[in-house]
Amino acid sequence: MSEHHPHVELNIEIDEDEVPSITLQLLSSLDLERIVKHTLHIAHITQPVTLSLLITGDQAIQRLNKQYRQQDKPTDVLSFPLLDTALVLAPPDQLWAPPQTAETPPAFVTPPGLPTNLGDIVISWPTVLRQATQANHSPTYELLYLISHGVLHLIGYDDHTEAGYQAMIHLQHTALEAIDQKPQPQ
Numbered sequence: 001m002s003e004h005h006p007h008v009e010l011n012i013e014i015d016e017d018e019v020p021s022i023t024l025q026l027l028s029s030l031d032l033e034r035i036v037k038h039t040l041h042i043a044h045i046t047q048p049v050t051l052s053l054l055i056t057g058d059q060a061i062q063r064l065n066k067q068y069r070q071q072d073k074p075t076d077v078l079s080f081p082l083l084d085t086a087l088v089l090a091p092p093d094q095l096w097a098p099p100q101t102a103e104t105p106p107a108f109v110t111p112p113g114l115p116t117n118l119g120d121i122v123i124s125w126p127t128v129l130r131q132a133t134q135a136n137h138s139p140t141y142e143l144l145y146l147i148s149h150g151v152l153h154l155i156g157y158d159d160h161t162e163a164g165y166q167a168m169i170h171l172q173h174t175a176l177e178a179i180d181q182k183p184q185p186q
Contacts, residue, residue, distance in 0.1 A: 005037040009050035009115055019125045026140070027055065035144045039151040039175040048115035051154060053147065054122045055131040075131040076127040077146040079153035088154020092133050094167045096158035114140025121150030137183035146179055148172040 008034045014024060032053065040049065058074035066072040068080070086095045122148050132142040152168050160164040176182070 003132065004046065005041045006046050007048035007115065008033055008036050008040065009048075010036055011050070013052065013054045015054065015056035015060060018060055020053055023125060023158040026132075028173075030140060030143070032144075032147060034179050035175060035181075036118040036151055037053065038178045039148040040155070042171055042174050042178065043152065043155055043157075047153055049118050050115040051151070052120045053150075053179065054120065055125050058124050058126045061122055061127070064122060074124055074127055076124060076131060078122045079150045080137045081124075081154045081156075082117050082169060083154070083156070087116070087118070088128060088152075088156045091156065091163065093161050094158065094164040094173045095156045096153070096160075114148040118151070118154040121147065121154065123147070123150070141161050141176070141183050143179055144176060146177070147171055 012027075012032060014027060016024070019027075031128070036051070040046075046081050061078060062072065062074040064078055065075050069075075081096075123143065128142045128146065132139040135142070138166070149168060149172055150169055153159075156166060157168050157171075159168050
């Protein structure tokens, strides 16, 4: 496997109303783009990409979860892919299916020379903290794990089947190991 990583434009927004200022300091010290690059590299995505990451609170992610997934509860990570077909090459039972609509909207076409816009990832910081505590590892590890998970969803992976779930877990662990992140107790 080549050591060339795709060019990544990661737009990060932190909901300051939902995320404490001490967390802002932690987040600003992390190289979040690194986990995105390693996740894409491990999934054999080589073209330049752009994506957005929003780190928010439980209330905001619950509203999005209710609106887009009809689940009225907070969740850890939501992914909103802009692609109409999976970018990654993997068995069909590991991928999301294109939306089945009577009227298919025109596909988003990236103009030549521009990075492919993968979409958006939304993560709930309070959920990151709860899950890190439950799993007995650091919030940094949990955040990077969820970012990797979100990226995999953006490029086409789906965890609604056992095969997809196992593939995603394996890729997430491999990406985290590649950046020397281990689930050490906090």
